[in-house]
Amino acid sequence: MGGGWDPSPTAVAAKCAPILCLLLVVILHQGSLGYEKGWYARRIAAGLILSALGDALLVWPQHFIAGMAAFAGAHVAYIAAFGFYPLKPLLAPICYVACAYYMTLLSPPEGLKVLVPVYGMLLTTMAWRGVARGRAAAAGALLFLISDAILGYSLFGGPLQYRQVLVMSTYYLGQLGIALSALEPAQVAVP
Structure with missing residues (x-):
């Protein structure tokens, strides 16, 4: 369950480096953003920090649950950033029905039978909110969802053949989209 990386500090550095680079970009641009966009960028930065922690933990199979918890925290940070406006309520049932169906395809071990669906619901909520926000957030959230679905x-x-390539390429592209959403012009909220 370690994600295909050989457990070592070098593997941690290699796996976390792309996310830490995205974090640096978001932090460096945060100062040039207005209040509303700075608020958004701080939540994206928190999600990237938690994602890097999750990446580091998942290098070691014995830290799978802790890594999953770190990524759950990242999803909460991204949900907080994406917000609930526009709500797009018709999208929610589609997302959650797809998540429920996907869960029927999985057979997690006894210790994860509750945690995996809870994580799946958080991931699905993050994807719904990212898609509702649109643009880079939508692309990033969907790619992150695809990555975790493959994993x-x-x-x-x-x-799955080519699992490592499929998971990591969609994951890094997803995180790129989410990070880039922090650099986009602020969206005007229209009631």
Whole structure:
């Protein structure tokens, strides 16, 4: 369950480096943003920090639950950034029904039978809110969802060829989209 990385400090550095670079970009640009966008960028930065922590923990299989918790925290930070306006309520049932169906394809071990669906709901909420926000957030959230769906299926559903390449490429592209959303012009809230 360690994500295919050989457990070592070098693996941690290699796995976390892209996320830490994105974090640096968000932090450096945060100062040039207005209050509303700075607020958004700080939440994206928190999500990136928690994602880097999750990446580091998942290098070691024995830290799988802690890594999953760090990523759950990242999703909460991203949900807080994306917000609930525009709500796009018709999108929610589609997302949650798809999540529920996906969960039927998985057979997590006994200790994860509750945690995996809870994580899936957080991930789905993050994707719904990212798609509702649009632009880079939508692309990033969907790619992150795809990455975790591939990873989850390969761990708890069945073997997948090219798993590591598929998971990491969609993950890093997803995080790139989410980070870039912090650099986009502020969206005007229209009631």
